[in-house]
Amino acid sequence: MRTVWGGPFRAANVVVLVGIGCLSASLLPLHAQQRDTRLIDAVKRRDDKAFAALLRAKVDVNAAQPDGATPLAWAIHLGERRMAEALLDTGANANTADEYGETPITLAAANGDADLIQRLVAAGADTHAARWNGETAVMIAAGAGSLEAVRQLVRHGGDVNAAEPRGHQTALMWAAAEGHADVVAGLIDLGATVDAASKAGFTPLVFAVIKDDAASIRTLLERGANPNLALPSGATPIIVAMQYRHTVAALAVLESGADIGVRDRAGNTILHLASQVGDLKLVGALLAKHADPNARTPKSMAPAGARGGGPGRGGAIGEQTPLMLAARSDHEEVMRALVAAGADPSLKAQDGTSLLMTAAAGARLKTFKYAYELDPNVNVVTATGNTPMHVAVAMNDRTQPEVCEVIQFLADHGARLDELNAAGRTPIAIADNLPVDLAVDLLTKLITERGEKPKIPSKR
Template identity: 40%
Template sequence: MHVHMKRLAGLCLLLVVTGVGRTAGAGPDLRLVDAMAERNTALVRTLIGEGVDVNSARADGATALLWAAHWDNVDAAERLLRAGADVDAADDHGVTPLARACENASEEMVGRLLDAGADPNAAQVNGLTPLMTAARTGNANVVRALLAGGADVNAATVVTDETALTWAVAAQRVEVVRLLVDHGANVHPNPGQAFSPLMAAARNGGIESARVLLEAGALVNDTASDGTHPLPYAIVVGKSAFAHFLLEQGADPNGAIDGTTALHAAAGPVGTWLNLWKRRHGGGGASDFRLTMNERL
């Protein structure tokens, strides 16, 4: 009896593993997506050959094709697409295979998915598009492919209103910045944008990106939606060379962040300049203060 039960248990386990005897109410067949997630390409080929549903998804919405894009496995992606995989199937966050390929900056995978009809404007729940991801990861050829495929160069995220250009500037992808600008990217702040392209350059001290923006018509005194001016912002985040650059480009030295001017920002916290001020002026009145911005930068 004991031996019989052990044999029966082993048989049941075998049936579960192989999927034999599955019933209509047994739930989706996840063997293929699981195999792809585990990079078991031999099993993937076998299961595709057996006709397993190539669009079965895990609880988070991830399909085998999304995992193939994740691992940048072009051969597996090709097999899945030929077998009828939905090229735009997204997970619960709205991430598509194309978005994942852009995360990997994979020119080959992006090209194959676009050829299969992938939507270059399929956005995630937060509004992030494949072009924004590609702009951040920085493969200019991937960006070119997306633009050629119809990607909206000025699509913006849902809450922060950021565009592909902002992402490229923030990541200091100068070649991509030029490419996006050449394809009509808006260099000015969007109405609800808390972080304009020029502000993104200020944050990282990206002078070359800023130069491209200004040459394309960005205004050196453009402020973010909350009124923040790029000059004091650059000073606050410690990018003094960038602040000098902005001044050379005609930035307003009275630009402010919530009432704090560039000069106040340059002066910094009291502890950074009070002793110097006293040494220079013998403890005199504030009207004698002569600490210039150039001395602080």
């Protein structure tokens, strides 16, 4: 959001003078064509002695670098307040701007220096000053997290609701985006519009959600922000929170009346998303607000995946439940909470994928065993001919030994090892292609122990 001042601090623009290390050299007269940067150099070196001598010699306190940066600008940027005040006392212009539009007051705002802002205002600085891109001093101070700097600027005429022209972002959005809850509250007290929207439709609440800052979120909601105001995409703040996997933000919005019936673009409910992320506290809060534990994702118009290696390969699977997503993501405690709230483990997805199959695709052995307790059919077959063994060979954030533990458990409980799916692929063929070498070796061994030969031997 924030534009870092590029003016006098870009290496290519810094004028380095050779031979000014001593006081006497710094007081030598300059030729007519030379730009007098002796005072700037003294400020940059934080050389108090040379700085004072130059002021006594009455050098030009407004002499600027080629990009327009003055000694005052440099003193403020470097946090040298005594130098800045001395420059103001000797006539430094409080409203100079470099080629990027940086002024002394925007630089003081970036440092959150309320006292210096007050001093600059007394010297005639314009509190409406903005960078070349329209970012105002109030915005900059808000982003820096200085409430007192914001107050000083607004008290002397700064516009609390000014929006920069490119993104239409306001100071309140900047404060929320940086997680400055105290500044958020202060800006609202000063008259900031709580539900102002940027050009992209982002409100301060959405910026706070993206930051995952519960304090700013609660402050905005307590001051009247709409928890259900949607972006142009249709996503509400709680959906945005889940898109970023920011469960703290989702809980904060949920506590303030967020609609739990909304769905994301893929048709997932908030409970689907929370179950997939595995946040037990959020899942519990949603269930306490009567979220449906058997909600289904929409039917898929895409062809179901026949190639194996996990539900969804080759096409999204429709009609999945939160329990299925929790199983695939290896969240046993979330599964138990869903079941306790009435989740039905017998439900199948659109293509016939079962709870056990979703667990086989991503869960580790402990969670997989719990899925087996709920749904013990190890030989269920989907519309595309996949069995639990076809999907078990995929790693999906598991290690190869963890994959093999699930394969061994399935084999020990009677799972067929070498079936062809609709694409003509066996579990060995899928594992060989991924590749998951340990799974290939284990399946080959298990099939051989049953007195058979693999239908499609490994190509390795």
